[in-house]
Amino acid sequence: MDRGSSKHGARIDDEMSDEVRGEVRGNPGGRAEEWHLAEPSGEDQPDTTEFLDVDESEQFSRFGRYIGRSALPGDREALKRSAEALHAPDDVLDDLDRLPAGTVFDNLAEAWTALGRR
Numbered sequence: 001m002d003r004g005s006s007k008h009g010a011r012i013d014d015e016m017s018d019e020v021r022g023e024v025r026g027n028p029g030g031r032a033e034e035w036h037l038a039e040p041s042g043e044d045q046p047d048t049t050e051f052l053d054v055d056e057s058e059q060f061s062r063f064g065r066y067i068g069r070s071a072l073p074g075d076r077e078a079l080k081r082s083a084e085a086l087h088a089p090d091d092v093l094d095d096l097d098r099l100p101a102g103t104v105f106d107n108l109a110e111a112w113t114a115l116g117r118r
Contacts (some may be wrong), residue, residue: 056118066092069110073106 008016019037038046066088076099083096095115 060108060112060117063092063095063112067108067111072108073104075104076101079105079111 005076061113065085066086067079068082068086069081074082076096079099080093080096088096093094099105099111099114105114
């Protein structure tokens, strides 16, 4: 059985399929509406152009592994209590001791930066 259109001819069917090819096959940028495009980071957001190298990324991941999400936002003491509850190694606890007292950290990146790391 032929699956062609009974409404249009073959030439018009081909033209119509060419019009939607980008959407069907997922061509990036093909016929993209403005609201589909990613927005740049806001002024209060971290810079996404800087990437950590593999070693720094692993260190940051290891640091964050021992701080529970319920501790954030929190100060040095809250982060340390969470790390102790998760049986953090001594080097992570030492890092937490070096954080400034009285400062509330909204996320791990702020605590990591306060330790002088990027």
